Amino acid sequence: xxxxxxxxxxxxxxxxxxxxxxxxxxxxxxxxxxxxxxxxxxxxxxxxxxxxxxxxxxxxxxxxxxxxxxxxxxxxxxxxxxxxxxxxxxxxxxxxxxxxxxxxxxxxxxxxxxxxxxxxxxxxxxxxxxxxxxxxxxxxxxxxxxxxxxxxxxxxxxxxxxxxxxxxxxxxxxxxxxxxxxxxxxxxxxxxxxxxxxxxxxxxxxxxxxxxxxxxxxxxxxxxxxxxxxxxxxxxxxxxxxxxxxxxxxxxxxxxxxxxxxxxxxxxxxxxxxxxxxxxxxxxxxxxxxxxxxxxxxxxxxxxxxxxxxxxxxxxxxxxxxxxxxxxxxxxxx
Amino acid sequence: xxxxxxxxxxxxxxxxxxxxxxxxxxxxxxxxxxxxxxxxxxxxxxxxxxxxxxxxxxxxxxxxxxxxxxxxxxxxxxxxxxxxxxxxxxxxxxxxxxxxxxxxxxxxxxxxxxxxxxxxxxxxxxxxxxxxxxxxxxxxxxxxxxxxxxxxxxxxxxxxxxxxxxxxxxxxxxxxxxxxxxxxxxxxxxxxxxxxxxxxxxxxxxxxxxxxxxxxxxxxxxxxxxxxxxxxxxxxxxxxxxxxxxxxxxxxxxxxxxxxxxxxxxxxxxxxxxxxxxxxxxxxxxxxxxxxxxxxxxxx
Amino acid sequence: xxxxxxxxxxxxxxxxxxxxxxxxxxxxxxxxxxxxxxxxxxxxxxxxxxxxxxxxxxxxxxxxxxxxxxxxxxxxxxxxxxxxxxxxxxxxxxxxxxxxxxxxxxxxxxxxxxxxxxxxxxxxxxxxxxxxxxxxxxxxxxxxxxxxxxxxxxxxxxxxxxxxxxxxxxxxxxxxxxxxxxxxxxxxxxxxxxxxxxxxxxxxxxxxxxxxxxxxxxxxxxxxxxxxxxxxxxxxxxxx
Numbered sequence: 001x002x003x004x005x006x007x008x009x010x011x012x013x014x015x016x017x018x019x020x021x022x023x024x025x026x027x028x029x030x031x032x033x034x035x036x037x038x039x040x041x042x043x044x045x046x047x048x049x050x051x052x053x054x055x056x057x058x059x060x061x062x063x064x065x066x067x068x069x070x071x072x073x074x075x076x077x078x079x080x081x082x083x084x085x086x087x088x089x090x091x092x093x094x095x096x097x098x099x100x101x102x103x104x105x106x107x108x109x110x111x112x113x114x115x116x117x118x119x120x121x122x123x124x125x126x127x128x129x130x131x132x133x134x135x136x137x138x139x140x141x142x143x144x145x146x147x148x149x150x151x152x153x154x155x156x157x158x159x160x161x162x163x164x165x166x167x168x169x170x171x172x173x174x175x176x177x178x179x180x181x182x183x184x185x186x187x188x189x190x191x192x193x194x195x196x197x198x199x200x201x202x203x204x205x206x207x208x209x210x211x212x213x214x215x216x217x218x219x220x221x222x223x224x225x226x227x228x229x230x231x232x233x234x235x236x237x238x239x240x241x242x243x244x245x246x247x248x249x250x251x252x253x254x255x256x257x258x259x260x261x262x263x264x265x266x267x268x269x270x271x272x273x274x275x276x277x278x279x280x281x282x283x284x285x286x287x288x289x290x291x292x293x294x295x296x297x298x299x300x301x302x303x304x305x306x307x308x309x310x311x312x313x314x315x316x317x318x319x320x321x322x323x324x325x326x327x328x329x330x331x332x333x334x
Numbered sequence: 335x336x337x338x339x340x341x342x343x344x345x346x347x348x349x350x351x352x353x354x355x356x357x358x359x360x361x362x363x364x365x366x367x368x369x370x371x372x373x374x375x376x377x378x379x380x381x382x383x384x385x386x387x388x389x390x391x392x393x394x395x396x397x398x399x400x401x402x403x404x405x406x407x408x409x410x411x412x413x414x415x416x417x418x419x420x421x422x423x424x425x426x427x428x429x430x431x432x433x434x435x436x437x438x439x440x441x442x443x444x445x446x447x448x449x450x451x452x453x454x455x456x457x458x459x460x461x462x463x464x465x466x467x468x469x470x471x472x473x474x475x476x477x478x479x480x481x482x483x484x485x486x487x488x489x490x491x492x493x494x495x496x497x498x499x500x501x502x503x504x505x506x507x508x509x510x511x512x513x514x515x516x517x518x519x520x521x522x523x524x525x526x527x528x529x530x531x532x533x534x535x536x537x538x539x540x541x542x543x544x545x546x547x548x549x550x551x552x553x554x555x556x557x558x559x560x561x562x563x564x565x566x567x568x569x570x571x572x573x574x575x576x577x578x579x580x581x582x583x584x585x586x587x588x589x590x591x592x593x594x595x596x597x598x599x600x601x602x603x604x605x606x607x608x609x610x611x612x613x614x615x616x617x618x619x620x621x622x623x624x625x626x627x628x629x630x631x632x633x634x
Numbered sequence: 635x636x637x638x639x640x641x642x643x644x645x646x647x648x649x650x651x652x653x654x655x656x657x658x659x660x661x662x663x664x665x666x667x668x669x670x671x672x673x674x675x676x677x678x679x680x681x682x683x684x685x686x687x688x689x690x691x692x693x694x695x696x697x698x699x700x701x702x703x704x705x706x707x708x709x710x711x712x713x714x715x716x717x718x719x720x721x722x723x724x725x726x727x728x729x730x731x732x733x734x735x736x737x738x739x740x741x742x743x744x745x746x747x748x749x750x751x752x753x754x755x756x757x758x759x760x761x762x763x764x765x766x767x768x769x770x771x772x773x774x775x776x777x778x779x780x781x782x783x784x785x786x787x788x789x790x791x792x793x794x795x796x797x798x799x800x801x802x803x804x805x806x807x808x809x810x811x812x813x814x815x816x817x818x819x820x821x822x823x824x825x826x827x828x829x830x831x832x833x834x835x836x837x838x839x840x841x842x843x844x845x846x847x848x849x850x851x852x853x854x855x856x857x858x859x860x861x862x863x864x865x866x867x868x869x870x871x872x873x874x
């Protein structure tokens with residue numbers, strides 16, 4: 001299995017990967033707590049971006065409402081924890097089917113009725129907004145007042161209940177990102193992955209080649225939704241609060257897609273690189289602003305918008321492909 | 335007096351009527367905004383994801399000019415529409431034009447980026463607090479029999495109709511308008527005949543933006559301006575256009591009125607904050623069962 | 635010998651236009667059957683119905699003893715009918731090898747096996763040296779052969795070729811004819827739409843002529859070419 005995992009990876013890429021992994025593992029000992037939190041956010045976006053990438057980069061379905069899976073994942077796990085004391089890892093077991101079912105509904109409605117492209121994107125936005133307003137008015141989850149998770153201490157690391165220091169959260173999200181990275185690598189080389197690529201490239205031709213495009217699009221949506229739901233669980237237990245207005249917001253959906261778009265849709269490293277570039281630069285901007293005593297709410301968002309603009313105009317395939325060529329890592333290490 | 339039983343008691347029918355009429359008038363302004371989107375999509379084939387944000391620009395322009403120059407929004411209607419026209423023209427000619435041959439989702443994301451930039455620049459410049467205009471008729475209302483309607487709504491609705499009518503006339507009777515329609519019908523044909531398609535596209539985007547500008551100016555009579563309004567109005571515009579029918583100008587107005595009334599009445603029957611859910615429910619239903627909308631033509 | 639494909643009374647109407655009007659014919663197994671006719675005769679519509687891209691309004695299509703009319707395109711392919719497109723549609727961003735591997739994955743679930751089969755097909759169609767190239771960078775004749783390779787990878791019994799010779803120079807046409815003849819001698823039944831008479835005469839054992847949606851002649855190539863109705867439809871009444 002491990003050998004299969006490394007099939008098709010050039011030696012150069014493998015070394016690069018190993019170096020990166022070592023650096024990531026050592027991080028908590030090197031950087032301070034603030035930077036560690038920044039790294040956590042970067043990895044969170046890398047994870048969520050990779051999950052979104054499964055649907056868009058591989059199967060070519062543009063979802064602009066991915067926040068719905070975040071929100072569902074977060075709320076299911078958080079409610080089970082606050083109401084019944086159920087640990088988040090078990091909560092995840094419940095959250096995944098919920099997110100997958102939601103994805104299945106959206107996918108079924110869209111694909112059966114031929115809603116594609118931009119219309120599909122609008123449909124996903126509509127569903128996310130529907131969830132936002134719905135949860136905002138649902139008393140059981142505390143509606144717009146928000147759901148709060150009890151935090152008793154930060155010193156003791158309780159991995160089972162996800163209560164603890166930033167370092168603990170860091171390793172959790174690092175492991176998750178590594179796992180999703182491996183999952184995508186595996187998927188891309190599997191029969192399912194090939195069929196997704198075919199659908200992305202030319203759905204009509206894919207059908208003519210015997211591919212049941214409805215089934216495979218559904219699989220893509222459901223896998224993407226399930227993987228994203230963990231990000232929601234993490235979000236809930238890391239921030240310890242959930243507001244429908246924030247977690248289901250279209251801003252969350254757009255934040256998720258920025259990484260992959262800037263890094264490169266459909267590539268393996270794209271979402272990770274994109275998350276780094278984006279969050280890294282945003283933090284630099286924030287630090288610079290604080291240093292100059294400037295306080296502009298919304299400046300980071302303008303910055304994100306400009307980055308997106310620049311990438312779309314100048315680097316349509318994202319930052320990763322040209323960089324990969326430079327590094328000599330090419331298609332193998334994609 | 336006739337009434338309907340609803341949650342919390344019964345509401346007299348004439349309250350419904352007042353609310354519905356108010357909804358129609360508000361809906362006309364929504365419709366004008368959506369008309370801009372319809373025109374842009376129908377001709378240039380660009381899905382303007384920054385539509386609501388453009389309206390927010392217009393709203394803030396109206397607030398600022400109204401506040402500083404003490405000019406009534408109704409007077410500011412034409413100037414602000416003109417400013418937005420220029421904005422739209424330059425945007426299309428300078429930026430969006432580059433993307434005509436690129437895949438659809440790239441174009442879409444370009445406008446997403448613009449939307450983010452516009453919303454947050456407005457946030458930086460004006461801050462998050464709501465701004466409103468003070469007009470002489472702000473609290474006035476008209477009464478016809480049992481019907482009581484806000485004067486502001488009547489003026490806004492009337493202005494929307496006038497503006498839309500002017501636009502219809504332009505497309506129907508002027509040479510330029512016909513040229514634009516030709517472009518929309520048959521891009522290659524238009525090129526063959528010698529029409530300057532790029533310029534016509536820019537003009538059309540400008541016109542669409544002008545609609546948005548006019549709608550925004552009217553909108554300040556109805557609600558307060560905040561920078562974060564953009565996304566919800568972009569979505570509303572899409573719901574209206576898709577419901578009314580893509581490429582159908584009367585459809586956009588019809589859709590606007592429909593959504594306006596639905597929202598208003600739903601706000602009365604249920605919790606007001608849930609009323610947006612109805613707009614989305616309608617969108618989903620339309621996308622699934624009648625994707626060409628009420629008055630639209632079936633796309634190939 | 636029972637026919638592999640039987641089309642019976644097939645009709646397709648588009649609003650006011652009757653594109654295909656009660657067309658019937660049978661393709662014996664192992665044959666190369668050509669459908670010819672002037673532009674707008676309804677040939678591609680006929681093809682699209684057989685391939686499952688659209689459903690007929692009337693009539694039936696029977697393949698290997700089973701009714702296939704109205705089935706979606708992917709189901710038709712799984713039953714054993716593969717097709718190419720009039721305007722070539724390879725998967726543009728993927729490599730030549732990946733393109734064909736995807737076709738092979740239909741019936742071979744193991745990626746390694748599918749890839750091996752793809753490579754064998756690429757050898758056969760003279761594309762093995764270009765297997766790493768991205769499909770969109772290929773020349774037109776190469777892309778046509780790629781589409782044929784991908785279609786073949788799905789292990790069909792019947793191959794539908796929609797104007798596969800269009801845009802090819804005479805040498806390339808001959809090359810394609812040779813490949814198709816070889817495939818046919820291995821047992822593949824071929825149904826092709828074609829304008830290039832050179833290829834039709836060289837390949838087809840039977841020809842069907844369509845004009846304005848109606849079958850006006852059927853027979854061997856030699857018979858059909860001399861049929862007065864056929865000559866009239868192509869060249870006009872004066873030519874007869």
